[in-house]
Amino acid sequence: MKRPFLILVLVLLGCSKPVVTGDWKNAPVDPIKPGAIVKLRVAYANNPRLARFSPDHLRIVLASAQLTMWKNFGTFVEFTDITETGVEQMFALIPSPIRAARVESIYDFKSGTGDRRMLAEGINNTLTERKTKLEDALTFAAPYLPGSPPKDLMALSESLTKVMLERLEQWRHVMAADGAPVLDASPYNEWVYWDTLGYGNLQYDLVLTNQFIASAEYYGVDIHSAIRGGVTVGTTSYSRNSPYASYVFMSTFPFTDNSGNTRQLRDGDYSEELAAELAGAYLAHEIGHLLFQLGHPFGQKACAMNPVSMLRFREWYTQINGKECPIGSRPEMRAGAIPPSFNGDWLKLTPAP
Numbered sequence: 001m002k003r004p005f006l007i008l009v010l011v012l013l014g015c016s017k018p019v020v021t022g023d024w025k026n027a028p029v030d031p032i033k034p035g036a037i038v039k040l041r042v043a044y045a046n047n048p049r050l051a052r053f054s055p056d057h058l059r060i061v062l063a064s065a066q067l068t069m070w071k072n073f074g075t076f077v078e079f080t081d082i083t084e085t086g087v088e089q090m091f092a093l094i095p096s097p098i099r100a101a102r103v104e105s106i107y108d109f110k111s112g113t114g115d116r117r118m119l120a121e122g123i124n125n126t127l128t129e130r131k132t133k134l135e136d137a138l139t140f141a142a143p144y145l146p147g148s149p150p151k152d153l154m155a156l157s158e159s160l161t162k163v164m165l166e167r168l169e170q171w172r173h174v175m176a177a178d179g180a181p182v183l184d185a186s187p188y189n190e191w192v193y194w195d196t197l198g199y200g201n202l203q204y205d206l207v208l209t210n211q212f213i214a215s216a217e218y219y220g221v222d223i224h225s226a227i228r229g230g231v232t233v234g235t236t237s238y239s240r241n242s243p244y245a246s247y248v249f250m251s252t253f254p255f256t257d258n259s260g261n262t263r264q265l266r267d268g269d270y271s272e273e274l275a276a277e278l279a280g281a282y283l284a285h286e287i288g289h290l291l292f293q294l295g296h297p298f299g300q301k302a303c304a305m306n307p308v309s310m311l312r313f314r315e316w317y318t319q320i321n322g323k324e325c326p327i328g329s330r331p332e333m334r335a336g337a338i339p340p341s342f343n344g345d346w347l348k349l350t351p352a353p
């Protein structure tokens with residue numbers, strides 16, 4: 001993919017943190033036509049250390065996604081039975097050469113060996129590449145930043161770095177039911193790995209997990225994720241084995257967790273049933289990227305493609321209205337607005353399975 005196009009993708013893909021340089025190309029796949037029959041292959045990857053949705057509640061997640069797809073995109077989506085697997089088995093799909101290539105992007109907050117200066121410069125580069133206006137960024141971010149408003153993008157990046165690392169550090173104190181930290185020594189919290197499954201032999205279009213995905217990268221950190229402390233809800237990324245050239249991964253942790261950290265970013269408590277309903281609705285946002293290649297109409301609250309603010313899913317859900325934001329109604333809502341893209345260098349590292 002050409003660099004200018006990559007920048008456009010970065011501007012539009014807020015819930016994605018693509019990037020790093022390399023041989024980026026678009027996958028030659030058209031978005032699906034409204035009214036098409038769609039059946040998505042679903043897996044659930046469990047981390048036995050963490051709280052999870054019951055099998056019944058996972059079915060509620062899919063039912064809610066189905067209804068939200070119908071109401072907002074006019075498309076009836078069906079799902080296969082959910083294949084249960086483990087996070088370990090899921091990570092085993094990642095080809096080791098690609099894993100080695102991506103580890104360089106990780107800011108290692110666990111060992112304390114991460115380079116803070118490089119992280120701030122990385123955020124500054126991303127903001128600059130995305131042609132972010134300081135004023136626009138501050139409209140969203142200022143309430144969450146300490147001290148007086150930053151004067152330029154580099155100062156904003158430093159402030160975001162501080163907030164992100166402080167909050168990531170706070171996430172390290174959140175404990176799982178076994179008494180050990182949710183963010184343990186395992187690599188399962190790292191976004192870059194979840195983002196790489198599709199270069200391996202992944203046979204699913206949707207991967208749900210109870211794993212908490214919270215991390216920092218030297219490239220492509222977006223403001224939304226930084227302010228949450230590097231927390232990812234869902235991402236739609238390239239898959240070599242999907243008819244849509246993409247797959248979705250989504251963490252249910254932000255919906256089910258009731259720690260003080262999560263509640264601080266959320267709009268009240270959710271029952272397990274409401275959490276499943278909201279998770280399903282937000283899954284439809286990702287399926288909107290997957291099937292129609294839609295972008296992000298930031299701030300357009302009627303649009304299911306408007307990213308959630310912090311972890312305020314109930315607020316997001318009550319505001320979406322498909323009649324006020326149908327497909328095609330805005331540039332970001334045009335089918336094919338953001339075609340799936342892949343890194344040819346990474347693809348070359350592993351032959352097709």
Ligand SMILES: [Zn+2]
Pocket residue numbers: 014015016285286289296305307
């Ligand atoms: Zn999104």
